[in-house]
Structures are given as structure tokens and as C-alpha cells.
Amino acid sequence: MSASGKKEGQGSGGQASGSLPGARPPHIPVEELSDETLVRAISLGVVWALEMLYERYHRLLYSITYRMIKDHQVAEDLLQEAFLAVWQNAGSYSSRMGSVQNWLISIMRHRAIDYLRRLRTHAELRGMPLEDAATSEEMVSADAWDAVWRSVQGAQLRRALTLLSSEQRLVIELAYFEGWTHSEIARAYGLPLGTVKARMRLGLMRLRSILERLGTVES
Amino acid sequence: MNCQEFEELSGAYALDALTEEERRAADEHLAQCPKCSRALQQLRSVVELFPLTVPPVEPSPRVKERILARIEEQAQQQRSSQMQPALPSQAGSYWQQRAGKRWRWAALAAVAVLLLALLGGTFAWNISLQQQLSHLQQQVALLGSPEAPVVYPLRGTAQASSAHGEVMYFPRQQVTVVVVYGLPPLEGSHVYQGWLLRHQHPTSIGLLTVENGVATLNFQGPLTGYDSLAISLENGPQPSREVPKGPVVALGTLINSRANSY
Ligand SMILES: [Zn+2]
Numbered sequence: 001m002s003a004s005g006k007k008e009g010q011g012s013g014g015q016a017s018g019s020l021p022g023a024r025p026p027h028i029p030v031e032e033l034s035d036e037t038l039v040r041a042i043s044l045g046v047v048w049a050l051e052m053l054y055e056r057y058h059r060l061l062y063s064i065t066y067r068m069i070k071d072h073q074v075a076e077d078l079l080q081e082a083f084l085a086v087w088q089n090a091g092s093y094s095s096r097m098g099s100v101q102n103w104l105i106s107i108m109r110h111r112a113i114d115y116l117r118r119l120r121t122h123a124e125l126r127g128m129p130l131e132d133a134a135t136s137e138e139m140v141s142a143d144a145w146d147a148v149w150r151s152v153q154g155a156q157l158r159r160a161l162t163l164l165s166s167e168q169r170l171v172i173e174l175a176y177f178e179g180w181t182h183s184e185i186a187r188a189y190g191l192p193l194g195t196v197k198a199r200m201r202l203g204l205m206r207l208r209s210i211l212e213r214l215g216t217v218e219s
Numbered sequence: 220m221n222c223q224e225f226e227e228l229s230g231a232y233a234l235d236a237l238t239e240e241e242r243r244a245a246d247e248h249l250a251q252c253p254k255c256s257r258a259l260q261q262l263r264s265v266v267e268l269f270p271l272t273v274p275p276v277e278p279s280p281r282v283k284e285r286i287l288a289r290i291e292e293q294a295q296q297q298r299s300s301q302m303q304p305a306l307p308s309q310a311g312s313y314w315q316q317r318a319g320k321r322w323r324w325a326a327l328a329a330v331a332v333l334l335l336a337l338l339g340g341t342f343a344w345n346i347s348l349q350q351q352l353s354h355l356q357q358q359v360a361l362l363g364s365p366e367a368p369v370v371y372p373l374r375g376t377a378q379a380s381s382a383h384g385e386v387m388y389f390p391r392q393q394v395t396v397v398v399v400y401g402l403p404p405l406e407g408s409h410v411y412q413g414w415l416l417r418h419q420h421p422t423s424i425g426l427l428t429v430e431n432g433v434a435t436l437n438f439q440g441p442l443t444g445y446d447s448l449a450i451s452l453e454n455g456p457q458p459s460r461e462v463p464k465g466p467v468v469a470l471g472t473l474i475n476s477r478a479n480s481y
Binding site: 033034037040041044046047048050051054058059060062063064066067072075076079080083084087102105109110113154157158161172175176177179180181182183185194196197198199200201202203204205207208211216217 | 226227228229230231233234235236237238261262264265266267268269270271272273274275276277278279281282283285286287289290368370385387389392394396398433435437
């Protein structure tokens with residue numbers, strides 16, 4: 001007792017309470033724990049880590065899902081399924097797979113895509129007229145967007161999308177937001193498969209070069 | 220699939236517009252072609268920005284409740300499907316119950332390995348044993364990995380017998396996270412304060428943040444050399460200096476971590 005008391009007196013004279021020898025308090029707020037740490041903790045069964053990850057990403061994931069599904073009931077069910085999948089499969093995440101955010105988006109999107117594809121299995125595929133797609137501007141209208149989401153990147157991407165041909169924008173939108181496969185698009189619009197694939201690839205490459213010019217992505 | 224074939228469908232790949240079979244074929248090619256992987260990454264980095272263009276929508280708060288309820292349900296099922304209660308289930312946290320289960324799995328898997336060795340591999344082992352073995356391998360990989368957190372249980376004292384929680388140290392991030400459930404609600408300016416103890420000599424690690432009944436505290440640095448971690452109830456609002464002035468409500472021993480907690 002006296003030995004340790006002496007040692008303590010030596011080391012911490014004048015220091016504020018809360019300092020920890022050999023460590024650096026104060027404290028990382030729990031909000032600043034990295035996504036990876038949270039996923040790690042989830043894989044070990046720590047419930048609050050899942051709650052925290054939910055707080056961070058539910059809005060983003062739900063917005064993507066709702067944009068794809070357009071039905072709150074179904075979108076909420078899918079969001080729930082996705083987080084339960086995260087709870088069960090967090091151990092399979094590795095940083096080699098990319099960021100946690102993109103991992104979550106991928107889990108979420110695949111669920112939404114599966115749902116949409118099942119839904120279409122029996123329904124007849126009918127293409128919307130190109131003119132409608134060109135004027136619907138769902139992806140490029142800025143009115144509805146919350147100020148929070150008007151990140152520079154988002155705004156620049158929306159701008160870049162307006163610079164694509166309507167044909168390229170249509171196939172990209174159908175694939176990403178409606179979950180259509182390239183062959184479904186080809187069938188619905190009576191296009192050769194090669195044309196659909198080329199529009200997707202060239203459309204994305206065009207977007208990339210526009211975003212590189214704007215400095216949104218690194219070249 | 221060759222490089223040209225992959226290139227043709229790389230846009231569809233990046234947009235998730237391939238069928239299962241096409242995707243599998245593409246993945247096989249990607250696994251052995253760095254050039255196409257790099258080209259794909261270029262397209263992907265664009266696709267990854269698409270979520271930014273989506274109008275934000277908030278789901279009902281019920282979704283979160285349902286998720287947490289389902290997790291609790293699963294945990295209950297796991298508990299009731301256990302062959303024998305190894306830990307008193309009321310006193311232990313969810314974590315500890317999982318830990319108890321893991322330990323039994325490890326024992327079962329060890330028996331399976333022994334049987335296999337004895338029977339020279341001709342033993343027709345069943346699927347569940349295989350699963351247990353692979354689970355064990357995961358556990359071992361986890362324990363062996365430098366990222367595996369070291370976890371110590373925290374228990375409520377007589378002052379707060381329903382309290383329980385964990386101290387987790389993440390070696391790679393060098394962060395210690397303290398989580399305590401079931402502490403009595405705070406009154407007035409009262410606060411919960413964390414302390415590390417070395418030979419009963421306390422060092423403050425600061426105040427816990429209480430939210431939705433869960434108290435948390437994080438700090439950077441290892442726990443090396445400390446015997447235990449204590450949570451005390453202080454008058455607040457400022458942290459007490461030098462030593463706890465109020466009662467200790469939860470306590471955890473920081474020794475024998477892995478043997479105890481897995
Ligand atoms: Zn290739």
C-alpha cells in the first residue's frame with residue numbers, strides 16, 4: 001500500500017483526476033468507434049454495437065430500399081431482414097471486402113433485388129417508353145432532396161447523370177434502382193443483349209470521366 | 220470467361236444486373252485477373268456514389284424494436300436449446316451465456332476430434348459435429364487473431380444487484396469499452412464513474428454515459444497491470460477526484476480474461 005502510494009505520488013503530481021498512467025484518457029466517445037470495431041463487436045454478440053450500427057446506417061439503407069421497392073411495409077421488412085443478417089453474419093465481414101458501409105449497402109441491395117426479381121417472375125415485363133424515362137427525371141430532380149443529403153458528391157453525381165444519354169441513364173437506373181438484369185432489360189425493350197451491356201458499361205465509364213473532371217473521384 | 224468477355228459485362232456486374240450464373244463465372248475470372256479487378260473497381264467506385272442521389276426516407280421506429288426483439292428471441296432459443304445450463308442464466312449477461320455455449324461447443328468438438336482420431340477417419344460423423352468443428356475453428360481463429368477483443372465480465376454489487384456488463388479491450392484499436400446494463404436510473408446530478416484498480420489503488424477513467432438504460436465508457440489504452448475495474452455512484456455532476464466517494468455498484472476482475480470469458 002505504501003509502496004504504491006509513493007509511486008503514485010511521483011507520477012501524478014498536479015495531474016487532473018481522470019488521467020491514467022500508460023494510457024490516454026479521456027475517452028473515445030462510443031460514437032467515434034469505427035464501423036469495423038462495431039462489426040467486430042456484433043460478431044461477438046454485443047447487442048449495443050448492432051444498435052449503434054443501426055443508428056448510423058438505417059436511414060441510408062432504408063432510403064435506398066424504399067427508392068427501389070416503393071412500399072414502406074416491404075422496405076421495412078427488408079431492412080429488418082438485412083440487420084438480422086448482419087447480426088448473424090458479422091463474423092464473415094473482412095476489411096478486404098471494402099468499407100462496412102458498402103458491405104451493408106450490398107447486403108441491403110441484394111435483398112431488395114431478390115424481392116423485386118421474385119415479384120417480376122410471374123408478372124409480364126413491360127418496358128416504360130423511353131420518352132417517359134427521359135422526362136421522369138427521378139434520378140436527377142433536386143427538389144425533393146433534404147439539405148443534409150446534398151453532399152457535394154451527390155450533387156455532382158446527379159449533375160453527371162444529366163449529361164448521360166437517356167438510353168444510358170435508363171439502363172443504369174433500371175439495373176441499380178429497379179433490380180433488373182441486363183437480359184430483362186433487353187427483353188422488355190427489344191434490344192440486343194450486347195447493346196444493353198454496352199450502355200451500362202459505357203454509361204458508367206462516362207460518369208466516371210465526368211466525376212474525375214469534377215474532382216469527385218480520383219483519377 | 221476471358222478478359223474480353225468480362226469487360227463486356229463489367230458494367231452489368233458493377234450494377235448487380237447479372238444472373239447468378241453469370242456472376243459466378245465473372246467472380247471466377249476476377250479471382251485470377253488483377254487487370255479486370257482494377258477495371259471493375261473503377262466502375263464500382265462510381266456505383267458506390269449512387270446512394271447519395273436517393274431522397275432520404277426514415278423508417279418507422281418500430282423496425283429497430285422488431286430487430287432487437289428478434290435478436291432477444293433468438294438468444295432465448297439458443298439458451299433453451301442448450302444441453303445443460305452451464306451458467307446461472309439470470310445472473311449472467313447475454314454475452315456470458317453465449318460464452319458458456321461456446322465453451323461447451325469447444326468441448327464437444329474436442330470429443331469429435333478424439334473420436335475421429337480413434338477411428339482413423341472412417342467414423343461417419345454427422346453434420347452437426349462438422350458444424351461444431353468448423354465453429355470451433357472460427358473461435359480459434361478469432362482468439363488467435365490480433366484483433367480479437369479481450370472481454371471481462373462485470374457484475375453488480377449488492378448496491379445494484381441487477382447490473383451486469385462487459386469490459387472489452389480491442390488490441391488493434393487500443394480501445395477499452397465498458398458497457399453496463401441494468402444500473403439503477405440516476406437521480407439529480409448523480410453520475411456513474413469508472414475506476415481502474417491496482418492493488419486497491421483507484422485511478423479514475425471518467426464518467427459513464429447513460430442512454431436508454433445502458434451505461435457506456437470508452438478510453439484509449441491497455442488494461443495491463445490493473446486488477447479490476449469498478450463503477451461507483453457519485454454525487455456529481457463533476458467526477459470525484461482521487462477515490463470513489465459513493466458506493467461501488469459494479470465490479471469486474473481483469474485477470475484470466477480469455478479463460479473466463481470464452
Ligand atoms: Zn481479365
